[in-house]
Amino acid sequence: MALFERKNIREKKNNLNKTQVDSKSVFVKGLPTIDDTEEAKEMLKLKLQAKFEECGEIDSVVVKIHLSKKKPFAFINFKTAESAKLAVQ
Secondary structure, X not given: OOOOOHHHEEEOEOOOOOEOOOOOEEEEOXXXXXXXXXXXXXXXXXXXXXXXXXXXXXXXXXXXXEOOOOEEEEEEEEOOHHHHHHHHO
């Protein structure tokens, strides 16, 4: 199984549930379960950055863990909206 699948990657939505035209953020879910430690989060962050930097320059990667499910999710914040669009295609 891949670290993440395309179906688990989507552009961040606004409150009206419409894709923001100029969105630079991509939401990634369906990541494998990890320990809730800074070291595990940092390793996942580095893997995500390595995978997504082929789409364009990245400002930041934020990894969070859903406490009740122990499942991580992430936001990839690109420098340009074009890079974010490329990541979700």
